[in-house]
Amino acid sequence: MKRATPLPAPGGALTRSLRRNLTAHAFLIGAVLCFAFFSWYPMIREFLLAFQRTEGGETTWVGLDNLRTVYNDPAFWQAWRNTVLFTVLALVLGFAVPFVAAVVINEFRHAQGYLRLLVYLPVMLPPVASVLLFKYLYDPGYGLLNELLGLLHLPEQQWLQDPDLSMLSVVVAATWMNMGGATLVYLAALQGIPGELYEAAELDGAGLLRKIWHVTVPQTRLVLSLMLLMQIVATMQVFVEPFLLTGGAGPEGSTTTVVYLIYQYAFNFNNYGAAAALGLLLLVLLAGFSAAYVKLSRSEDA
Template identity: 85%
Template sequence: MSAPTLPAGEQREACVSDAASRSRPAPRREAFVRAVGRNLSAHAFLIGAVLCFSFFSWYPMVREFLLAFQKTEDGRTTWAGWDNLRTVFADPAIWQAWRGTLLFTGLALVLGFAVPFVVALVINEFRHAQAYLRLLVYLPVMLPPVASVLLFKYLYDPGYGLFNTVLDALHLPQQQWLQDPDTAMLSVVIAATWMNMGGATLIYLAALQSIPGELYEAAELDGAGVLRKIWHVTIPQTRLILSLLLLMQIVATMQVFTEPFLLTNGAGPEGSTTTVVYLIYQYAFNFNDYGAAAALGLLLLVLLAGFSAAYVRLSRTADDT
């Protein structure tokens, strides 16, 4: 038997549709081409960001890790193993640097962590001029750090500085702010707090304004005063922000360099303002020992990474309980 045949018109239509389907790309290919074209600009920005991070962040970290175990002499690089770490631990200045860094971190937590929160509480109570107050608080952050430090160096001057002028007007003894080992680190912390408190204050203020007003009204009905409302309502509602900024502040203050370097030339009187990062600077640019500088930087990195991991783990455990 012969196969049935279609009429001539239907055969022609079938051939045309078959040719069109063969000339059309597959649906998956069309979707892929459309997705690439639609997201081409996003991929371009993403690739640029990845390249910038690779070149300016990740590559220096990998290079520092390798340099911590190498020695460079007369332009020749050799493998040194643990010699750089032994050099760092044998240096008596390292313990003074760690002591200065921990002292700065402790004082910065007392001032730099508490003061922005108190300032945010005060600004939050204003019903008018909040925009002006936010600008006023954030203004020091917008100033160049060097200009801010030099301003405080002028204020701390023992001869004509504003601070000693105020003390003299109050009939109080004048201070050698940056020249006295007992007050040098505190003076550096005060300057650093003024320079960096604006960002933390705005974050705290945003967190405070997100707290429902019904909670404060309920606390007032229960007879709670200002301090009890802060302790039982404000702090629990902003606990996440407080813990996050506490971690960020500890990591930042452990890497302080600009303020003591410009205010007290780095070491300060009797080495009272020596920090770990300043010692890294000395190893690299004063002693030309880049291996020891990289080893000390790697040690600081490991310490901060371990502290951050432990802090996050303890925070999750506290939230679960």
């Protein structure tokens, strides 16, 4: 006599499904709570601080006084000009150089792994170590760059002491320190392009530059536009490189950025309301730029 297969216990599948979903939701809730505590709460707190002033342990609402304070500061407009200058220079170098490096690495059939490691190595170095390296390179007395200029019988330069060169020197250091990640992203996008497109371009007589312009750039347009947005947002918040290389302000305030001015308000002047107000202005600017980018991207895809 054939034994009957026992029926599953009532609600067994439902219990297992509920337990499995509860576990997933528990992980999801934990991630949301961490994100809320470390991201949303500071933004809300900054928004409140921008309209408050704390003196003698008492907090009072001051309306737009903190915004007026930062707006009337002579360093306000200089910090914005320096930040925009850094962003433009960083886009010229930091956006183009990683893409060119990715194109060059993609042309190699062998040793791509070693080249990827080589280009990503600066990202793995601690920022302080990278800054010390560039301080040695830029040193006016025994720096390597001035030594090379001397060998070429060219005048030596005050790389970090000259107001006309200090920002460019910071941009070069920042590009070297941060280009590895962008290069790997571009390289991954390039390796996803079908080889038939390049073969068809070669049959049409296209050279290297025409293949890059007519095949590579269109095929990586989404990645390029996304990296452009991310780089603008990142460079507008630059702090580490000018702070470590030039002490923040630089010669004649030439490397004073918006985030460094926020740092000064908060930790040098103990004016957290003004620091929060300036941070709120930067947040609104970057949020508006990101919203405009998303809207333009949707209109192009439509």
